[in-house]
Amino acid sequence: MAVAGCLGGEGPDDDEFVITLSQFPDTVDPIDHITGDYFDVFDHVYEPLFDVQPGEEPETRVVEDWEHGDGAVELRLRDDVQFHDGQDLTAEDVAFTLERQIDPEVGPASSQVAGLGSIEGAEAVDDSTVRFEYSGAPALAEYEFGNYARAMSREWTDDQESAESGEIVGNSADVFNGTGPYEVVDFTPDTEIVLEPFDDYWGDEPPFDRLVFNADEESSGRVAALETGESDLTINVLPEDVQTVQDTEDAEVRTVTxxxxxxxxxxxxxxxxxxxxxxxxxxxxxxxxxxxxxxxxxxxxxxxxxxxxxxxxxxxxxxxxxxxxxxxxxxxxxxxxxxxxxxxxxxxxxxxxxxxxxxxxxxxxxxxxxxxxxxxxxxxxxxxxxxxxxxxxxxxxxxxxxxxxxxxxxxxxxxxxxxxxxxxxxxxxxxxxxxxxxxxxxxxxxxxxxxxxxxxxxxxxxxxxxxxxxxESIYGVRQDVQWEPREDETIWAWEMSQ
The missing domain is CATH 3.10.105.10 (Dipeptide-binding Protein; Domain 3)
Structure with a gap:
């Protein structure tokens, strides 16, 4: 596993990997945002239905395969996917999540409509098959649902929705419930979210025993956390702080346009x-x-x-x-x-x-x-x-x-x-x-x-x-971490090793 704290000073324990963002999520709702930093956190808990490389056809993940018809696509889900609360993932959950993003009448409302312009509706065909209707070309629909299709438990979402605000609210770890490789074990609003592997995850075991996300709005603060070993990877390093990272023992700058x-x-x-x-x-x-x-x-x-x-x-x-x-x-x-x-x-x-x-x-x-x-x-x-x-x-x-x-x-x-x-x-x-x-x-x-x-x-x-x-995306990262930055700014722990 990762060895944090080797950059000088005493850092977290050997099995912990810390990522410092520039913005901490101001919502606990995984689809009530269009901000990259938030995706970096929530995608570990609420996994995407597909693995996506920019500009390429989506690859199967939670979805086993899909087939286009006349203005629609049917997607067949894996039958071994569970939410962190132990409930099985169903096609109704996926359909509900998509409907939330495109239909303001299906609450709580989502701000991700800008990414799903051609998707017109979603319905469960049976427990493991969901149908998305779309108005454009099949390739356009794939670009959209490949990037924005995720799943939330419909029953859990209804329970979490605030009667006063109509939003999902909460300030503790149990307000999160996805199907991802990590589950939330500790949550301090506006400060830190701590994840550990989900024991019943259907896929490969994730690489770190403990994954921590925090944030600092100042580049100098993010870089200082890297210097002292309090962070293993930080994003949005400003040009004037690049040399500081380069001068830090066992750390380096990695960039991608x-x-x-x-x-x-x-x-x-x-x-x-x-x-x-x-x-x-x-x-x-x-x-x-x-x-x-x-x-x-x-x-x-x-x-x-x-x-x-x-x-x-x-x-x-x-x-x-x-x-x-x-x-x-x-x-x-x-x-x-x-x-x-x-x-x-x-x-x-x-x-x-x-x-x-x-x-x-x-x-x-x-x-x-x-x-x-x-x-x-x-x-x-x-x-x-x-x-x-x-x-x-x-x-x-x-x-x-x-x-x-x-x-x-x-x-x-x-x-x-x-x-x-x-x-x-x-x-x-x-x-x-x-x-x-x-x-x-x-x-x-x-x-x-x-x-x-x-x-x-x-x-x-x-x-x-x-x-x-x-x-230009500029990252500060420990030298022993095997990871290449992506053009789409996505940070996924399962793409890392050391």
Whole structure:
């Protein structure tokens, strides 16, 4: 097992592995979130139905096999899967979990609807067979249910739901009940969750006798935990803290360019962002390459479209907007919004040097003679709420946020933001909406990929966002841990060894 505490100082016992996140889950509900840090915790307790590699077909796990029919897919479950409370997993549990994510009438409501745009319904055919109905191509449905299909006990969920709030609440270990390889043995809200192997797990025994998740919002704090042996792996190391990790005995930095796109939405029913020329001007005004070099110490890649390389539908023929302040100023005049005063709202501590990136973006826009731009740095929750508010709330029309295209398909990077009812809509445009909708119904994989490339080209032209960069995932980890970071930012203990 892992040998924590060998990095200097006295750490946990030899069978314990500690992972330090940047955000601790603020909910005990495993599907009431779309935040990567939360998935890292809950996937160990509430296991996915499939093993997924970005951009590839799902692999069987809890589901033994599946078969597509006319606008539907039937999935056959293993017959030896138990919840931690001893109850058997049934198709009704899986159907209920999917219905929670797509139907607000099936409570408690879930915020994961943005990831299941083509899934229209779920029902149990028998105890071990569940049927998902979908509106798009079979491949799109697989991208979606492969990443978002999980199982909660329907009976347990009903018992845990608060009569007052309609949410799942609790502050002790017994509020968790999944089918995963680990079960919760200790839980301190906002601080720490401790997991141990589930004795009746159907699959392989997990690698660590005790798995602990905690969090520190500051990169320096996460790195300090690694230095002292209090943590074995930490995420989101800032560029300025990389050398500290490298100087730590028996620790090292591991990096991968993630699928997380950092960008600035401009809600286009608010002035001056209702002008395509103005939105394009904002892209020309920002020196992406310079920000990556100077603010991110080279950790990142400039973006040219809503999704990154490696994602199905990425268009390799599109170049990032060049830095051209003169063109930006000219387009501002053409837009009729010369003299505009705007404010960029941005988080601090959620993404790599996010506040510094936002300040630089605002400063570069402010250098235009015909636009004034300020920055307001806020808690991430404020930005997240602005993103989730959709097109009806223009209190914050211009903000910076990140989105990981975890399904490996362009649809997940565009549908929620650019389509009606997508869940996080920040841009309303009929032509772009229709182009995305057309892609959903194309069964032929090559034709669908071509249509998705056309969607990305159209999005670049309409400039719904300031396209910034792909975030580099920077981890600090013990050298003896055998583990390679994933592009989708997922951390699974069963992919580790030492």
């Amino acid at each position: 993630s699928f997380r796109n950092i960008f600035c939405p401009m809600k286009n029913e608010a002035e001056p962002f209702d002008s395509r020329e103005f939105r394009q001007a904002m892209n020309y005004a920002v020196d992406n390459a310079g920000i990556i070099d100077d603010v991110l110490s080279g950790f990142g890649e400039p973006m040219s479209q809503p999704v990154p390389p490696g994602v199905n539908g990425y268009n390799p023929d599109l170049d990032p907007y060049p830095y051209d302040p003169d063109e930006a100023a000219s387009l501002v005049e053409e837009s009729g919004y010369g003299g505009a005063e705007i404010e960029l709202v941005a988080p601090q501590g959620r993404y790599l040097n996010d506040a510094d990136v936002a300040q630089t973006v605002a400063d570069q826009i402010d250098q235009l003679e015909n636009v004034s731009c300020d920055v307001d740095v806020v808690d991430f929750g404020v930005v997240s709420d602005a993103n989730s508010a959709g097109m009806d709330d223009y209190e914050i029309p211009f903000f910076m946020i990140g989105w990981g295209v975890i399904t490996g398909d362009t649809d997940y990077g565009v549908s929620g933001f650019f389509q009606e009812g997508g869940g996080v809509q920040t841009f309303r445009d009929e032509e772009l909406d229709q182009a995305i909708e057309e892609s959903k119904g194309i069964d032929d994989p090559e034709e669908r990929e071509q249509q998705l490339q056309a969607v990305n080209e159209l999005a670049r032209e309409k400039a719904p966002w300031i396209f910034l960069h792909l975030q």
